[in-house]
Amino acid sequence: MRGTMMDFPLTLTPILVRAGKLFGAREIVSRMPDKSLHRTDYASFHRRSLALAEALTAAGLKRGDRIATLMWNHAWHLEAYFGIPVAGGVLHTLNLRLHPDDIAYIAGHAEDRFLIVDDVLLPLYEQFRAKHRFERVIVVPLTGKPVPAGTESYEDFLKSATGSYTPPVLDENDAAGMCYTSGTTGKPKGVVYSHRATVLHTFAAALADTLAVCQRDTVVPVVPMFHANAWGLPFTAVMVGAKIVFPGPHLAPEPILDLFQDEKVTMSAGVPTIWMGMLGAMQKNPGKWKTQPGLRMVVGGSAPPVSMIRDFDALGWRLIQAWGMTETAPLGTVCNLKANLADLSIDEQYAYRAKQGIPAPFVECRVFSEEGEAAWDGKTMGELQVRGPWVAGSYYRLDDPDQKWTDDGWFRTGDVATIDGDGYVKLTDRTKDLIKSGGEWISSVDLENMLMGHPGVREAAVIAVPHPKWDERPLAVIVREEGSSVSADDLRKYLEPKIAKFWIPDAFEFIDAIPRTSTGKFLKAELRDRYKGWKWA
């Protein structure tokens, strides 16, 4: 027996239409390349997104065609976020931090037909244009300069629309967007988000118990729109009608802090490196920026040290951890304190806030160790596996999916985690980042977080180095704070009361900067390579 409810597909079209009707006057602010601020509103965004959809259709877009974007975070990219999928196309956000050869590979693998590109990113486009031929290259004239020959202006392109366009009725399982993982090994792999998965993810991110994005919020997606849809924040903000402030290409701490103050920002999202820089700037200039009380910042990509959560609390901001991956759209877990934890001591609460949180509704998590499914005891480590309606079930056109799915259909994240009795997931390491010493596991991430809690340490990365007796032993790579002269002995003494003796790194190396991936994560592969010939004293 079936329900008698309407057959109403979950696509992005109703979100766009509703935003235009209900939130027309709500502002959308973009930081331009010249640092000026561009202001528009939802009414214009709605009209222009439909114009883009119409112009793309007139230009020959067929259902399911991939349209690439090579853009910073700004209002024009938001138009592409809706205009492309609403027309039946597939929004393919290219990661401008990748090597040009990788960008070309990805555009080729996805068979992207058109490209929408910021004029300030044309020099990057030049580096791979010979390797993938787009049928049309549509340039957003952010600087106001004429676009080069062989390309067309985005504004002219939009002018071709009549304004009397009605979006097609789409199937909710149709593709809306795609994104390639920027792993540190292997070829990038494509995830294709359906309309349905994107809509459900949007609902999930606007729940009171997850990110609680609401109409009264002013939201800054600092996380790039070419990283897992800026964690879905553009879709979520538009669904609820929040004011959106885009940082454009200016991701240094000071211009973002200026935006936070001047635009009265209440919510943001980004990786720990961004927040670390902003924390440093605020600590150097006490009282310089007046921000909204209770400003909340979602942090993902990698775990922030507890010391950072504490430091932000002291400034009246609230850091909220979340975990996800390109393959999970990305919202997997969010760390808010459950009601039963409200009576814990402050230190105990921080121990929970240092975890990645509990699974969002309809995201199911489990941990698998060599002995099978692990108990939710907060201790047993194993690979985190997930499933749910916005979790990838396969990669795009990849015959050898690298054993990323279990036989019973769960996605293997490659992250090592524990889950405690309250359901909080805590990532310890990537499977390849665990250190196995004398048959026991050591978490490099835990060590790094502890080390970064030392006032003399700015950054710490811990890697496994082969050892004749213990198989592997930890080596800590340290970047000192400016003016600090912290020594290996200081750090050993600092760690001793905190952890088991065998966890303490056998060696400390002091360097100037830790290499990073394009998403700001520590590039441990490079460190492992650098220290692969390590000789123990």
Add this chain to the structure above:
Amino acid sequence: MRGTMMDFPLTLTPILVRAGKLFGAREIVSRMPDKSLHRTDYASFHRRSLALAEALTAAGLKRGDRIATLMWNHAWHLEAYFGIPVAGGVLHTLNLRLHPDDIAYIAGHAEDRFLIVDDVLLPLYEQFRAKHRFERVIVVPLTGKPVPAGTESYEDFLKSATGSYTPPVLDENDAAGMCYTSGTTGKPKGVVYSHRATVLHTFAAALADTLAVCQRDTVVPVVPMFHANAWGLPFTAVMVGAKIVFPGPHLAPEPILDLFQDEKVTMSAGVPTIWMGMLGAMQKNPGKWKTQPGLRMVVGGSAPPVSMIRDFDALGWRLIQAWGMTETAPLGTVCNLKANLADLSIDEQYAYRAKQGIPAPFVECRVFSEEGEAAWDGKTMGELQVRGPWVAGSYYRLDDPDQKWTDDGWFRTGDVATIDGDGYVKLTDRTKDLIKSGGEWISSVDLENMLMGHPGVREAAVIAVPHPKWDERPLAVIVREEGSSVSADDLRKYLEPKIAKFWIPDAFEFIDAIPRTSTGKFLKAELRDRYKGWKWA
């Protein structure tokens, strides 16, 4: 091109499983018939719901079979809310306030196979048992007394489960529940909620911008679980892991106020009559009940007068209007103030809070007058029409659907409304409650709300009475406040500065009580009947 995401159906099973895993220790409190409080937790609720599913299956439940409940709001009803649909059955909540003949008609029309009934409701069951034969009658022994011959004890029924039950994989379009509308005219009509519609509605109700139900909430569904799934609150509370407090059969103001105080309630939902009674009790006993600051009460079913919203504000509670129907699962619109209204004067803000709110995401609203689709100008009245993924597309087994759907697929609510430029829907009347005087429309609901703002008026209902010259004219039926001697002249003078002269009722009748429907709404049909022979002086 399709997405590469998992095919993960939206059913109630993951909500139940997650609640058991993540929120096991969270409390569920029920007021028993003898007024004592029964306490259990999510772990037990999860286990017992699965036991119910297993026992039903063992008893012969087949996919799609209807299982009726005749129950108050309590933990056992919550088990039925999940145990029945998780087993593949259809939860059919019978409205115990209907006439026994209507209950029998409804159970027969739905072909309910089994009945789960509170022992305290057996006398009601006796009144219709001869008219619909259930295969099995399972009695919840709330009083602890043995169940009668020919029935079986719910507790014994649950004991038949082994505890090793795995719920079946269901299709998200399968029926999960059904509910018959309790209209004042015509035969009751059945709406069949799919799992998908129920899940999406659950997400919608937990958004930060709608009811914002969250894990830290303590929720009291005062609205009966046999009225449109208690507005979905049981599903929403379980999805987020809120503490749930059920009032059982005790719906008088004082026992509910005791619960609000003793259980530290933060959120509730019910019809205006309930809140009106509680307001009266609090005003008579100032300071008697200490409740949580910011306690929010969702009010639906009919619109509360602005004076009630103000009075509750003064007590530190927040009344939030919502609008919906059995046919909309029921969440349609919710009235929170948008960011752009924050700068309005207090009085202007109340004018918005007196409206029914803006459409929830994915609920689309429009107003149709005789001239076609009305502008969103806050003035043009017409029939409110809606569509969305949790809006009924038809009634269950009803060949003549009474023209409830438009040719282009929208549901015709029968409510008359305006929509303003900010998207706020304001109901004026049911189509049949409008008064047409000399070709102009008069809103009886507006008149009633104004009249109920007068301190001497407890209740006011306005109906149309035939008039030789004007076609129809308004007659106001008034229930005075205790001790008040307000007169027709007083009320005329009170209304004069507020409305157009032709809106002022030509006659005022003072009576002891206004007849009500089983859902607490004014039964205007009966008033119309009472005054049908009215002679104008």
